[in-house]
Amino acid sequence: MEKKYDQLYYRNLIEKLESENDLSDEEFTQILENDDPEIDEMLANRAREVREKKYGKDVYLRGLIEFTNYCKNNCTYCGIRCANKNVDRYRLTDEQILKACDMGYELGFRTFVLQGGEDMFYTDDYMVNLIRNIKKNHPDCALTLSIGERERESYQKFFDAGADRYLLRHETADKEHYEYIHPKELSFDHRMQCLKDLKEIGFQVGCGMMIGSPGQETKHLVKDLRFIATFKPEMVGIGPFIPHHDTPFKDYEPGSVRMTLKLLSIIRLILPDVLLPATTALGTLDPTGREKGILAGANVVMPNLSPTDVRDKYLLYDNKICTGDEAAECIRCMTLRMEKIGYRVVQSRGDHLSRT
Numbered sequence: 001m002e003k004k005y006d007q008l009y010y011r012n013l014i015e016k017l018e019s020e021n022d023l024s025d026e027e028f029t030q031i032l033e034n035d036d037p038e039i040d041e042m043l044a045n046r047a048r049e050v051r052e053k054k055y056g057k058d059v060y061l062r063g064l065i066e067f068t069n070y071c072k073n074n075c076t077y078c079g080i081r082c083a084n085k086n087v088d089r090y091r092l093t094d095e096q097i098l099k100a101c102d103m104g105y106e107l108g109f110r111t112f113v114l115q116g117g118e119d120m121f122y123t124d125d126y127m128v129n130l131i132r133n134i135k136k137n138h139p140d141c142a143l144t145l146s147i148g149e150r151e152r153e154s155y156q157k158f159f160d161a162g163a164d165r166y167l168l169r170h171e172t173a174d175k176e177h178y179e180y181i182h183p184k185e186l187s188f189d190h191r192m193q194c195l196k197d198l199k200e201i202g203f204q205v206g207c208g209m210m211i212g213s214p215g216q217e218t219k220h221l222v223k224d225l226r227f228i229a230t231f232k233p234e235m236v237g238i239g240p241f242i243p244h245h246d247t248p249f250k251d252y253e254p255g256s257v258r259m260t261l262k263l264l265s266i267i268r269l270i271l272p273d274v275l276l277p278a279t280t281a282l283g284t285l286d287p288t289g290r291e292k293g294i295l296a297g298a299n300v301v302m303p304n305l306s307p308t309d310v311r312d313k314y315l316l317y318d319n320k321i322c323t324g325d326e327a328a329e330c331i332r333c334m335t336l337r338m339e340k341i342g343y344r345v346v347q348s349r350g351d352h353l354s355r356t
């Protein structure tokens with residue numbers, strides 16, 4: 001009897017979230033802390049319905065090119081932090097990057113994501129030249145950058161050169177928590193300023209956070225949701241925190257797959273049009289994590305397009321999947337995985353609905 005009443009209460013909350021795209025902090029807390037799997041299922045069903053109303057059964061592909069594992073920063077959670085002397089560092093040349101894009105194009109990718117550590121070897125001019133070349137070779141493709149914090153002028157140059165989207169996870173919307181998981185040289189206010197600048201410049205912008213990062217409590221996740229609801233990013237990248245053996249957080253427990261899935265569903269209901277990836281970290285903690293992510297409301301997957309000889313050097317966390325596979329193999333595998341759950345990967349730029 002008790003349970004029935006509870007479920008009715010939560011059903012109403014989920015309906016309210018769907019119709020108003022928001023809840024009070026207390027209501028978000030109740031949903032996040034509820035551990036009834038049936039409530040999760042209800043959330044996922046709603047999120048999936050909304051996602052299918054907006055994007056049908058399409059799953060967008062992003063070809064991820066991890067072009068440098070050098071990083072000047074020392075984020076406490078990250079395997080490629082500068083203090084980790086056990087990383088075999090590499091940088092891809094522009095020829096290698098352009099070749100990876102050509103291969104990706106042949107395989108059907110229409111978005112490339114250049115991701116890397118914060119590596120000032122790639123100056124603004126270097127990036128501008130690279131962006132122009134990629135867009136010249138593949139004018140029908142979108143280009144996403146994920147190269148961390150730079151100044152507004154640099155972002156403007158990248159946008160003017162033709163970059164379309166920018167991923168910069170906010171990591172946590174709580175300043176104190178941000179300071180707990182980052183070294184003192186990194187500033188919460190600067191990261192938030194970067195996100196605002198990127199949006200004002202006109203990029204399709206992605207923020208996001210790790211789920212279960214050290215020190216994270218429900219109140220932090222509620223702040224993250226509040227930030228997402230007000231900032232209204234075009235993309236949100238979330239995945240479970242996974243410890244890396246060469247970082248100060250090596251002994252922390254990984255984040256929960258279940259909580260990640262629940263948050264994917266909530267985010268879909270807050271931002272019905274959002275581009276929401278089922279991330280590699282989710283697939284690392286659970287062999288069918290990416291499929292579960294899609295079934296919880298995600299609509300993007302990001303197979304790896306980096307050359308195979310550097311794949312196992314871009315290790316942000318332990319046991320990362322797909323480090324040995326050819327790109328062609330990854331895309332075949334992903335296509336089959338999506339078909340198996342009734343979705344289809346599509347050959348499209350996969351822009352946010354507001355930009356189509």
Ligand code: SAM
Nearest residue numbers: 077078116117118146147148169241242316317
């Ligand atoms: N340097 C760029 C930046 O800071 O945005 C892009 C690369 S950064 C390594 C990409 C993302 O990886 C981070 O935003 C973080 O959320 C995620 N990440 C880093 N370490 C992780 C870990 N141990 N577990 C899960 N995700 C992690």
Ligand code: FES
Nearest residue numbers: 071073075078081
């Ligand atoms: Fe590279 Fe944090 S360690 S951005």
